[in-house]
Amino acid sequence: MAIKFLAEDDRPREKFLQKGKSSLSDSELLAIIMGSGNKDENVIELARKILNSVDNSWHQLSLLSVKDLMKFKGIGITKAISIISALEIGKRRTVQEIPEKTVIGNSNDAYLILKNQLSDLRTEEFWAIFLNNSNKVIHVSQLTQGGISQSIVDVRILYKTALEHFSTGIIIAHNHPSGSLKPSREDISITQKIKEAGNILSIQLLDHIIVTQDTYFSFSDAGLL
Structure with a gap:
């Protein structure tokens, strides 16, 4: 017909x-x-x-x-x-289309992996990329979901996951639904706590990415790590 x-x-x-x-x-x-x-x-x-x-x-x-x-x-x-x-x-x-064991060479590589998960949310979420000692991605996961203004991550859960995947490096990320790229005091504080905990476990915090609708902020690029 x-x-x-x-x-x-x-x-x-x-x-x-x-x-x-x-x-x-x-x-x-x-x-x-x-x-x-x-x-x-x-x-x-x-x-x-x-x-x-x-x-x-x-x-x-x-x-x-x-x-x-x-x-x-x-x-x-x-x-x-x-x-x-x-x-x-x-x-x-x-x-799922992220190639297995993608190599992270810079902050933009990490952003491209997570932007589709974080850029269009109305509440904050906290994610992490877990890497081996060649900076290849071995696991990506969401750790927390929060409110409009913040999402608190449990550092113990973060490193438990890292240890389960034999990760030697991590990149953490969360979104700002407000569109602001400026790290809050809480963002800076939790980044420092995660970095210090990683030093004890010999797991390096490589970056913290703040994602907005169409761009991102990198703690590493800004010299905050």
């Missing part, structure tokens, strides 16, 4: 089957996730409206909450959760 004879809600799926996934526009991909529109708009029109509201940015769309999405007519809790879940899958896939 030709696409033009199909109901509007079915056309993106038919196009997918006939021409492949790469032929779909962003609004058509979102339309497939949503499944249907509302009584005034077909699914593609509704998808286009949602994307237009975030300047056609998947990144900005990922910042919307369930309540934000439900403000659009035709988006109930089930559709909202489906949209957010699809974006989260893409985010996790990015992490």
